[in-house]
Amino acid sequence: MYIVTAEEMYEIDRYAIEKGGIEGKILMENAGSQVAQQLTQTFTKREKMAVLVGSGNNGGDGFVIARYLAEKGFDVTVFQLVADEKIKGDAAFHKHLWLNTSHPLYQITEPLELKQHLCAYDIIIDAILGIGVLGEIREPIRSFINVINQSGLVKVAIDIPSGLPANEGIHVDKAIKADLTYIIDAPKTTVFLEDTSRYYGKWQVMNIGIPDAAHQSCNPNHLWRKKDVLASFPKRDLYAHKGSNGKGMVIGGQALMPGSILLSARAALRSGAGLITVATVRENIPIVASQCVEATYHLLEGFSGGFQSRNREAFQQMDAIAFGMGIGRQNATMLRELLESTTCPVLIDADGLYHWKDLLRSQVKRDAPTVITPHFGEMAMLTDRSVAELKQNPFSISRQFAQQHQVYVVLKGKNTIITAPDGEQIVSDQGNAGLAKGGTGDVLSGILLTMLMQHQNVLIALANGCYLHGTSAEYLVEEKHSEIDLLATDVIEGLSQVFRTLS
Ligand SMILES: NC(=O)C1=CN([C@@H]2O[C@H](COP(=O)(O)OP(=O)(O)OC[C@H]3O[C@@H](n4cnc5c(N)ncnc54)[C@H](OP(=O)(O)O)[C@@H]3O)[C@@H](O)[C@H]2O)[C@@H](O)CC1
Numbered sequence: 157m158y159i160v161t162a163e164e165m166y167e168i169d170r171y172a173i174e175k176g177g178i179e180g181k182i183l184m185e186n187a188g189s190q191v192a193q194q195l196t197q198t199f200t201k202r203e204k205m206a207v208l209v210g211s212g213n214n215g216g217d218g219f220v221i222a223r224y225l226a227e228k229g230f231d232v233t234v235f236q237l238v239a240d241e242k243i244k245g246d247a248a249f250h251k252h253l254w255l256n257t258s259h260p261l262y263q264i265t266e267p268l269e270l271k272q273h274l275c276a277y278d279i280i281i282d283a284i285l286g287i288g289v290l291g292e293i294r295e296p297i298r299s300f301i302n303v304i305n306q307s308g309l310v311k312v313a314i315d316i317p318s319g320l321p322a323n324e325g326i327h328v329d330k331a332i333k334a335d336l337t338y339i340i341d342a343p344k345t346t347v348f349l350e351d352t353s354r355y356y357g358k359w360q361v362m363n364i365g366i367p368d369a370a371h372q373s374c375n376p377n378h379l380w381r382k383k384d385v386l387a388s389f390p391k392r393d394l395y396a397h398k399g400s401n402g403k404g405m406v407i408g409g410q411a412l413m414p415g416s417i418l419l420s421a422r423a424a425l426r427s428g429a430g431l432i433t434v435a436t437v438r439e440n441i442p443i444v445a446s447q448c449v450e451a452t453y454h455l456l457e458g459f460s461g462g463f464q465s466r467n468r469e470a471f472q473q474m475d476a477i478a479f480g481m482g483i484g485r486q487n488a489t490m491l492r493e494l495l496e497s498t499t500c501p502v503l504i505d506a507d508g509l510y511h512w513k514d515l516l517r518s519q520v521k522r523d524a525p526t527v528i529t530p531h532f533g534e535m536a537m538l539t540d541r542s543v544a545e546l547k548q549n550p551f552s553i554s555r556q557f558a559q560q561h562q563v564y565v566v567l568k569g570k571n572t573i574i575t576a577p578d579g580e581q582i583v584s585d586q587g588n589a590g591l592a593k594g595g596t597g598d599v600l601s602g603i604l605l606t607m608l609m610q611h612q613n614v615l616i617a618l619a620n621g622c623y624l625h626g627t628s629a630e631y632l633v634e635e636k637h638s639e640i641d642l643l644a645t646d647v648i649e650g651l652s653q654v655f656r657t658l659s
């Protein structure tokens with residue numbers, strides 16, 4: 157599935173019309189009929205529906221929806237919230253078809269009038285503003301939105317809740333708080349931001365027959381789904397041996413922090429790694445080894461004085477390395493040597509990100525992929541921006557950072573944004589609030605490490621890893637846990653069920 161900005165959606169639309177030969181009227185007909193079909197399955201004929209239309213093509217969708225609902229015998233009325241002359245083009249065409257049905261159309265100019273009418277309805281279909289909204293919301297639409305939000309009725313938005321911008325980085329001035337949004341063709345960027353996602357309520361995407369070539373014409377971001385994982389997940393070779401499933405290393409764990417490295421190692425093994433070596437300090441080895449007997453161990457020395465050649469040899473045998481879980485924040489020497497002496501993918505997480513920030517000024521050169529996995533706080537630290545700024549612009553800040561430093565960025569959150577050094581982005585929206593706990597990031601690092609060992613395409617490896625992690629939490633909460641009690645160790649055990657659904 158694609159994720160689009162408003163500009164990309166208009167470009168896709170233009171391509172479908174000009175190159176695909178599908179008229180705009182037909183796209184509008186498809187959009188409206190698809191939404192109406194969903195509405196007839198979700199609501200009953202006892203519920204009275206008020207379709208509120210504005211001046212643009214979003215309003216045009218509203219006329220089509222109303223026509224289909226009326227044809228199916230639903231009790232539906234259209235309220236036009238703009239002057240007649242504002243309705244043009246395809247929207248005017250579909251308004252005409254609605255008028256031909258001889259069902260009611262009321263033109264409303266006053267908010268109070270709207271309030272009085274709405275008392276007689278159960279459901280509001282919001283087709284007032286779509287992705288063409290610009291700037292501060294003007295009167296009287298602004299007051300109409302207030303009336304709708306205060307109505308207490310079920311609010312169903314078409315394409316986007318009216319007033320909400322499609323793109324990130326725009327302050328939300330005034331918007332409808334929908335219970336449900338039927339998104340046309342592809343989710344818009346604001347579906348995935350913390351502050352704006354709340355306006356959508358539940359959402360569902362309507363396929364309106366736009367050819368895939370139209371989407372590819374503007375190279376939009378992707379939302380990673382099970383079918384993408386199925387299509388890209390490496391198949392286990394019948395004759396595989398432990399070497400062919402990859403050799404990886406997790407480096408981390410100060411004396412008082414054995415837990416993180418243990419979680420990463422176990423998650424890497426559960427994800428199908430052939431061999432995992434835990435590189436940690438002497439005090440941790442017996443603790444971790446007692447709970448992770450499948451791993452081998454490497455005594456990590458030289459925290460204060462750089463690598464010994466013994467260490468380098470071990471690192472150079474690896475297919476991928478994860479660094480930083482529980483390692484503490486002092487001394488970037490070890491990370492520098494690791495990055496400079498290896499040619500495999502290196503993933504940097506947790507405290508390791510503080511070491512990496514120290515190295516940013518000295519421009520460590522690598523030919524192999526480097527992956528960083530910050531949460532919003534860590535990303536704020538790396539980019540010298542505030543968390544609030546990041547939450548408003550996570551896509552553009554990640555992209556700019558990944559391109560500038562030529563790294564893969566996994567920005568962890570409710571919706572995890574994965575960015576490649578060339579700017580390509582994938583969103584993983586699997587998971588739940590049960591993951592907002594200590595240790596789940598270490599588990600993700602372990603899973604990603606194994607994925608990096610087994611897939612040539614780093615971006616796909618990372619997207620698959622995020623899918624496994626989030627889906628494990630989803631299955632566990634559906635079946636035997638809750639978001640309250642779910643622990644990082646459960647997420648590791650839950651991976652088994654996710655893998656079974658992929659085979
Ligand atoms: N993508 C697709 O393939 C398909 C897309 N489709 C649909 O088209 C929608 C996009 O249509 P669109 O471009 O006409 O924009 P849309 O938001 O309906 O109206 C814009 C008008 O709103 C007004 N307005 C703007 N800002 C305002 C403000 N601050 N405060 C107040 N008013 C404001 C302004 O009108 P004005 O009052 O200035 O004349 C402007 O002209 C899209 O979301 C989807 O639903 C489907 O039909 C099928 C195929």
Ligand SMILES: [K+]
Pocket residue numbers: 214282283284285286313314315316317318
């Ligand atoms: K809308």
